[in-house]
Amino acid sequence: MKKIPALLSVLIFCLVFALAAGCSQPAAPPATPVPTTIETTTATSVPTPVPTTLSTTPGPTQTLPGAWVIDVQVASNSETIDPQIIVTFRGGKGQNLIPEIDVRVTRSDGVVENAQMTQPLYVGKSVSLPGTRQNNDRAEVWAITPQGDRVKIYDAYVPFRQY
Numbered sequence: 001m002k003k004i005p006a007l008l009s010v011l012i013f014c015l016v017f018a019l020a021a022g023c024s025q026p027a028a029p030p031a032t033p034v035p036t037t038i039e040t041t042t043a044t045s046v047p048t049p050v051p052t053t054l055s056t057t058p059g060p061t062q063t064l065p066g067a068w069v070i071d072v073q074v075a076s077n078s079e080t081i082d083p084q085i086i087v088t089f090r091g092g093k094g095q096n097l098i099p100e101i102d103v104r105v106t107r108s109d110g111v112v113e114n115a116q117m118t119q120p121l122y123v124g125k126s127v128s129l130p131g132t133r134q135n136n137d138r139a140e141v142w143a144i145t146p147q148g149d150r151v152k153i154y155d156a157y158v159p160f161r162q163y
Contacts, residue, residue, distance in 0.1 A: 068094035
């Protein structure tokens with residue numbers, strides 16, 4: 001008779017530990033890092049929207065040298081009321097070497113938004129720029145090398161929602 005309450009108390013004890021450890025929650029999907037790339041062009045970093053006739057077609061990108069490699073993640077917040085394109089720094093060997101990351105979003109309505117991320121860079125640091133509810137907003141990300149060169153590490157469309 002004493003075995004049943006003892007066994008029941010052990011099972012309840014294990015259940016409490018499993019819930020306290022968070023084992024009952026599904027794991028979040030891992031973020032997909034974006035490979036870094038290189039291009040040498042110049043652009044201004046103005047935080048105000050500027051109408052432009054720039055191309056909305058993504059162009060080529062190149063890879064940073066191995067010691068300067070960094071990863072960024074670009075995604076939309078998928079909010080209809082206030083659509084934003086969020087660029088998040090995800091780390092890399094060049095985290096302490098790259099002094100600045102420049103971001104440009106060319107929206108589907110022709111407005112260009114610019115922003116910067118400067119040192120100290122840390123995993124999770126992000127910048128948010130207004131987007132549209134269309135699926136053809138273009139995001140470009142440049143890393144500034146220690147020598148001052150601009151290297152395009154990301155250039156792609158950012159879909160409003162991913163299904």
